[in-house]
Amino acid sequence: MKHTPVYEGLTAIFKRARKPQAVGELLTALYKSGLQPNKTTVYRQLEKMESEGLVRRVNISDTNATYEAVSDAHHHHLVCERCGEVRDIVMKDESHLLRTIAAEGFAPKVHKLEIFGLCKECGADK
Amino acid sequence: MKHTPVYEGLTAIFKRARKPQAVGELLTALYKSGLQPNKTTVYRQLEKMESEGLVRRVNISDTNATYEAVSDAHHHHLVCERCGEVRDIVMKDESHLLRTIAAEGFAPKVHKLEIFGLCKECGADK
DNA sequence: TTGATTGCAAAGACTTTGCAACCGT
DNA sequence: ACGGTTGCAAAGTCTTTGCAATCAA
Numbered sequence: 127m128k129h130t131p132v133y134e135g136l137t138a139i140f141k142r143a144r145k146p147q148a149v150g151e152l153l154t155a156l157y158k159s160g161l162q163p164n165k166t167t168v169y170r171q172l173e174k175m176e177s178e179g180l181v182r183r184v185n186i187s188d189t190n191a192t193y194e195a196v197s198d199a200h201h202h203h204l205v206c207e208r209c210g211e212v213r214d215i216v217m218k219d220e221s222h223l224l225r226t227i228a229a230e231g232f233a234p235k236v237h238k239l240e241i242f243g244l245c246k247e248c249g250a251d252k
Numbered sequence: 253m254k255h256t257p258v259y260e261g262l263t264a265i266f267k268r269a270r271k272p273q274a275v276g277e278l279l280t281a282l283y284k285s286g287l288q289p290n291k292t293t294v295y296r297q298l299e300k301m302e303s304e305g306l307v308r309r310v311n312i313s314d315t316n317a318t319y320e321a322v323s324d325a326h327h328h329h330l331v332c333e334r335c336g337e338v339r340d341i342v343m344k345d346e347s348h349l350l351r352t353i354a355a356e357g358f359a360p361k362v363h364k365l366e367i368f369g370l371c372k373e374c375g376a377d378k
Numbered sequence: 379t380t381g382a383t384t385g386c387a388a389a390g391a392c393t394t395t396g397c398a399a400c401c402g403t
Numbered sequence: 404a405c406g407g408t409t410g411c412a413a414a415g416t417c418t419t420t421g422c423a424a425t426c427a428a
Contacts, residue, residue: 130409150392164411166395185364206358217349219348231371233369234369235333235369237366238311238366241358241360243360246358
């Protein structure tokens with residue numbers, strides 16, 4: 127694989143990102159880091175990084191492709207509907223979930239769980 | 253609320269649908285039932301039905317808005333990546349999930365769980 | 379009658395594709 | 404040199420909006 131500026135820029139951004147990144151956010155972040163790649167290039171790099179297993183697409187937005195680093199431990203997302211904060215949450219035990227699925231004869235590969243609601247701060251000052 | 257043909261057509265389709273419906277599928281189904289509404293009308297009716305709490309949007313596709321009837325019991329989706337089949341699955345006990353979330357101080361409103369993998373048939377003939 | 383609904387065309391947003399130029403190895 | 408990468412423009416999809424005409428209550 128080639129080490130191009132955009133590739134390394136994206137890798138660095140994902141490394142320090144504390145929440146999933148939309149394509150537009152990634153583009154902005156790249157500009158801030160001194161690169162000005164074309165939007166097309168970002169799409170193509172993300173496609174490449176996804177096929178390499180470095181990032182995965184997440185379902186927190188209906189309208190914008192959003193990615194996060196795969197290196198993170200398996201987790202899900204708490205999405206605040208008011209302030210937009212996205213926090214990772216680790217389920218302590220998913221065996222019950224997996225057992226239920228297995229009973230259906232279904233072979234799960236990936237599952238995506240997103241919880242929408244109000245975060246601690248937004249739920250408090252209401 | 254008005255009882256228009258498209259509205260009633262959509263209601264009937266959702267009633268007999270065994271899986272979430274993409275906008276395109278809904279449009280096709282409407283045509284088959286003798287209606288030929290404009291695509292715009294379908295989008296607008298879905299928007300209205302969602303605000304009325306009759307349907308909800310689901311996350312099984314990254315590119316197409318997909319809806320299901322709200323009347324269904326709370327459940328999640330098993331999505332076969334090979335044949336595209338979508339089956340509902342009811343989790344017997346979600347209290348563990350809810351307890352974990354509560355520990356974060358987060359007030360959940362809705363959560364969406366989609367499991368992608370191979371259904372019984374597609375997993376077998378491989 | 380009156381406000382909601384509809385169709386059509388146009389605009390909008392996001393994403394993908396084609397192709398020539400460019401860059402890293 | 405060679406294959407992957409990039410930028411630009413164009414095309415493609417899905418979705419939304421404006422507006423006048425139409426329809427249901």
